[in-house]
Amino acid sequence: MIRCDEVTKIFSKNGSEVMSLDRFTAEVADGEFVAVRGPSGSGKTTLLLTLGGMQRPSEGLVQLAGRDLYAMSPAERARLRSSEIGFVFQMFHLVPYLDLLGNVLLACPGKPSAEVRQRAGELMDELGLADRASHRPGELSAGERQRLAVARALLNRPKLILADEPTGNLDPENAAEVIRHLAEFHRGGGTVVLVTHGEVVNAHADRTLSLEQGRLVTN
Amino acid sequence: MSVWSHILREVVFRKLNALFTLLGLAMAVTVVVASQLLAEADERETRRVTRDMGFNLRLIPAKTDLGQFYRDGFSRHAMDASMLDRLATQLTNKVSFNHLVGSLRREYTINGQDILLVGLSETYVAPGQGKKPMGFAIEKGTIHIGSQVALVQEKKKNDTMHVGVRQFAVANDPIETGTPDDITIFVRLEDAQSVLGLAAKINEIEAIDCLCLTADQDPLAILRKEIGGILPEVQVVHQRTLADARAKQRQTREKVNQFVLPSVFVAGAVWVALLAVFNVRDRRQEIGILRALGKGGERIAALFLGKAVLLGLVAALIGSALGTWVVLEFGPSLFPVTKKAIQANWPLAAQLIMVTPVFAALASFIPAMLAVSHDPAETLRED
Known part of the structure; x- marks a missing residue:
């Protein structure tokens, strides 16, 4: 599913260079649930954004299903993200002026069909949000917001979910709930790469990658 | 969700930004309409007054x-x-x-x-x-x-x-x-x-x-x-005295127009552009997530330029009506001799209704391009 070969990312910051990823090499198989761990600043988020086609590496190769991600045009990468990748972030990144249904449907490329609307409704039902469809994100608890972000990530039936500390702002009960939904996606054949500090994911992850100063230290 | 539906919901949500943009544009249109109608009335009045002063x-x-x-x-x-x-x-x-x-x-x-x-x-x-x-x-x-x-x-x-x-x-x-x-x-x-x-x-x-x-x-x-x-x-x-009085009056008006209209356009453009920059800054996370969801630059640009077009259209309607009302209400006391000739200038209003949305979009163009070129990874990493 994913192959990273000698991926390096260097940022320029205040005149000096910071290496966020240092010759990172790893593979993630189809249907695998991989946890990524490491201290703050170890390059976990950079890795996730790079895998999602959002952050061009300074060097190295990133392949998704055999395709060189950064050999594609920005428009092709955007289409790929829309159809095959779902994102979940620690800060939810919901659009504050759209209601819950609108936020879920935002993932749909173009005008949502009746079928897509039905799926959005089903997802909200599964994630316990059906009765809040007309509310705005500002009216939800943190756990509900993250469940909404998960529903949005699942709408287009992606093959891969990239989750960046999705439980970082949640209490243990809500964290377990979110991980449970990601695990369900995994059981259905989906691939998950999840950046986390928490322990709740241990029971579900097939493998853990540990990063330190941009380098893979445990695979 | 259509772009217009998206824009409308954002306008309703960020009322102040939309309101200030609308006010700025509507004021600019009001000044343009009022100054044009007053200038026409002024010229008519001068023509009539100098004509009534006799043959020259x-x-x-x-x-x-x-x-x-x-x-x-x-x-x-x-x-x-x-x-x-x-x-x-x-x-x-x-x-x-x-x-x-x-x-x-x-x-x-x-x-x-x-x-x-x-x-x-x-x-x-x-x-x-x-x-x-x-x-x-x-x-x-x-x-x-x-x-x-x-x-x-x-x-x-x-x-x-x-x-x-x-x-x-x-x-x-x-x-x-x-x-x-x-x-x-x-x-x-x-x-x-x-x-x-x-x-x-x-x-x-x-x-x-x-x-x-x-x-x-x-x-x-x-x-x-x-x-x-x-x-x-x-x-x-x-008889040059009469002719010169009229010419000087016209020259004065042209100088005023040369100053007033460009000033209004520049001030309006700067105001709209500044508010659009604030809007882009407020929406950095939204832009980031839209990018992550696979939305292209054209969709991001459409959200900002479409908003400018929508507000420009509404502002043109309000400004044209307000500018016309001001002149119809107060013009007759300023130009008593030709007060009956003071009328709404519908062709001008129609032109402004077409031009103002384009003007607003042009003023918002640079901020919209900032939004399009914004690196989404930067905001998404700000967790």
Whole structure:
């Protein structure tokens, strides 16, 4: 599913260079649930954004299903993200002026069909949000917001979910709930790469990658 | 979700940003509409006021000695009245003169009183201009007399009075004007020709120039060339004071317009652009997630430019209505002479309704491009 070969990312910051990823090499198989761990600043988020086609590496190769991600045009990468990748972030990144249904449907490329609307409704039902469809994100608890972000990530039936500390702002009960939904996606054949500090994911992850100063230290 | 639905929800959510953008654009449109309508009213008023001050162009026989002309107020030479007809046939809205009146002026004595006898023809106006003839029309069998004439001859309105062998009715209430008109009797041209024994003769053609040149230009050269081409037998006397007053007033207005309109456009553009930059800054996370969800740059640009177009359209409607209302409400007190001519300028409003959304979109273009080129990874990493 994913192959990273000698991926390096260097940022320029205040005149000096910071290496966020240092010759990172790893593979993630189809249907695998991989946890990524490491201290703050170890390059976990950079890795996730790079895998999602959002952050061009300074060097190295990133392949998704055999395709060189950064050999594609920005428009092709955007289409790929829309159809095959779902994102979940620690800060939810919901659009504050759209209601819950609108936020879920935002993932749909173009005008949502009746079928897509039905799926959005089903997802909200599964994630316990059906009765809040007309509310705005500002009216939800943190756990509900993250469940909404998960529903949005699942709408287009992606093959891969990239989750960046999705439980970082949640209490243990809500964290377990979110991980449970990601695990369900995994059981259905989906691939998950999840950046986390928490322990709740241990029971579900097939493998853990540990990063330190941009380098893979445990695979 | 359609772009317009998305834009509308954002506008409702970020009310203040939308409201300030709308206010800025609506104020700019209001100023443009009001200043344009006021400028039109101002020009109309000036034209009317200067027109009512009298003719500023006098065509007299070429042989006239100007010393005698200025001393007596009329030429002692005469010319054929057919010259008036020749000039009148050339009256179009392309020539630099209008409102032609032929006259025959001579000193005359009635019951021992020296007066000025003036015969006036009808007024010739360029076709299609729809302007009212200047001065006053003299009905057949009537005369208009000056205040001194009325006093000495002991005449008032509706009295009868002999001029030569003919009897006329006094048609006016004589009012003292402090001008030679006070010792003048105005009659129809053919009556003056008959009384003075100068059949088919006139000694002056009066007109108004309509050059509206700036004060530093020379209208006399243009008028002499134009009129000389039609009537080489006349010399042209141009009363510059009246013409200059009008030209200077017009020049002042143009200078004001040169300053006001560009200032309004620049201020409006800066205001809209600043608010759009704030809007882009407020929506960085939204832009990031839209990118992550696979939305392209054109969709991001459409959200910002579409918002500008929508607000520009609403602002144009509000500003056009407000600017028109302000002028219709307060214009008549500023321009009392031509107040009835103050009207809404619908073509201008239509132009502004088309132009303002484009203007707003252009002003928002750089912020929209900032949004499009914004690196989503930067904001998504800010967790």
